[in-house]
Amino acid sequence: MPKSIAIAADHAGFDLKAKLVDELRSTGYDVSDLGTDDASTSVDYPDFGKAVAEAVTSGKADCGVVVCGTGIGISIAANRHPGVRAALCHDETSARLCREHNDANVLALGARLIGEVVAKDCLHTFLNTEFAGDRHARRVTKLG
């Protein structure tokens, strides 16, 4: 199970990110908050997807969480980095299956589309579900 988590968001995801950072720290995770630092300054989601991607691929973090308005832009951004498997999740089932089947190492959330409770459910399920391996390992290897 992951111990260190890198997390980042754009301005649209800032409020949800702050709640998730509190949740993670109070649960005992080592959290690297890579910004952004307020909701009122407009920033560009690719910069924050990149920051989390680099933390994960360098090994500084075991896994990552990225948040933007829809989760779409920042998941696309993170997935442009080789070795990153970012999964955009809107429910607990997708959060579980992205770990079991895809060995996702970055969870992407859309702050304008899901509420805090669902986001926290996704987060905990993502962090507490193991990769199933077996036939899924062959497929994940083909992702490069």
Ligand code: RB5
């Ligand atoms: C920012 O307005 C918004 O475009 C961004 O947070 C995200 O939803 C993009 O995919």
